[in-house]
Amino acid sequence: MSINHAILGILSWKPATGYELKKIFVESSIMYWSGNNNQIYKSLSHLLNEGLVGSEVVHQDGSPSKKIYTITDAGVKSLKEWVSSTPELPEIKNTFLVQFAWADLLSDQELNDLILSYEIELKAHLIMEKEIARRTLHNPDRNPREKAIWELISENIVSSYDQELKWVQEVRRRLLEDNNNGRKIYELPN
Amino acid sequence: MSINHAILGILSWKPATGYELKKIFVESSIMYWSGNNNQIYKSLSHLLNEGLVGSEVVHQDGSPSKKIYTITDAGVKSLKEWVSSTPELPEIKNTFLVQFAWADLLSDQELNDLILSYEIELKAHLIMEKEIARRTLHNPDRNPREKAIWELISENIVSSYDQELKWVQEVRRRLLEDNNNGRKIYELPN
C-alpha cells in the first residue's frame, strides 16, 4: 500500500487540504508514518494528475490561500479496489529486539537499565494510544458497522503495545529478578 | 538503528562474507528487512572505511572469490555502544488495518473474503515463525544468559503473530457471524 490510498480514504470522508491531511496522519495510530509534507504534497499532485482527486483554490484574507482536494468517482473506484485487494502481513520492525539479541555484551546493570528504559517508553506510549483510542471511538457520524470496525482497530493497536509491555516485564522477571541475593539467576520456563 | 549495527552484531559471532550475511538476514525474524545486496555491500564498504571491520580476499577454484569480513576492536566497541543506547519503540506498519478502516465500502461477502485471506496468510506465517523459533533455540554455543535472551526473542515474535491471528478471528466473529440467519449481525463487546 502507499500513502496514495490513505489519502483517498481520508478524502472519501470529506474534502481536505494538504495541511489538514497532515494533521490527520500525524495524530493517527495506523498511518502515523507518512505524516510529512514531502509525501503528502507530492502524492496530492500525483493523484490530481491521475484524475483521482480534484482541487479548488480558496483565497482567504489573514491566512494563506489553500487548495481543497475532493475525491472523484474514479478515486472512489480506485480506493474500493485497493480496500478489497489481498492484504499484506504486518511489518514489525522492532529494533529493541535486535539490540536485545546482543544484550549478552552488557553487564547485569547495563541490561537492567536498557530493559527499564524500554519499559518506560512503552508505558508512556500505551497511555497515548489509549487516549487516541478513546477519542477515536465517540464519532457520531458512523453507522453500527463502522463503529464495530473502529472499535476493533483500536483494540488491535492497544493490545499490541499492551502485549509488548507485558513481554518486557516478563523479560525483567526472568533475566534479572533475584540477581542480588543469588538464589535463582536465570529462571528458565517450564 | 541501521543495518550497520546488525552487521557488526553478526560479525561479532564470527567472520562472514556479504553472501553469508544476506542469508542470515533473510532467514531472520528480527532483521528480515535489510536482506538485500544493495544495502549489505554498501554497508560493508562503509564499515570498512570507518575501520569497524577488516576484510580478507580468499580465492577459490570452482567458486568465485570471496571477501571475508572480520569485526575490529573499534567495531566491537561501536556495537556495544549501540546495544546499550536508549531503545526505540517498535514500528508497526500494519497496512491491513488501513484497508480495514475503509472496509465499510465493501459488501459483507467482500469483507468476509478480505478477512479470510488475511487470516490464511497469518496462519501460514505463524507456522513459519514457529519453525524459525524452533531452529533458533537449539544452538549449543550459547551460555545460559544468551539462551534465555533468544528464548524471549522467539516468544516475542511468535506471540505477536499469534495475537494478530486471534484478533482477526475475533473480527470475523464480531462482524460476520450469524449474518446468514440474521439473528445477531454486529455483536458489540461487553
Add this chain to the structure above:
DNA sequence: TGTCTCATGTAAGGGGTTACATGATTCC
C-alpha cells in the same frame, strides 16, 4: 519579542526494494 497556527511547498539524504549482470559448478 518570540512562538504558535495556518498553509504550501522544496532540498538533501537515508533506508529499502526489485531486478539485472557475470560466471563456474552441481544437481535433477
Add this chain to the structure above:
DNA sequence: GGAATCATGTAACCCCTTACATGAGACA
C-alpha cells in the same frame, strides 16, 4: 537443458525523514 548454489556488485526507483523557506495574524 534448466535450475540452484556460490559470490560480488550496480541501476533505477519508491518510501520516508529532517530541515528549510515564505509570510500573515494571534497570543503571551
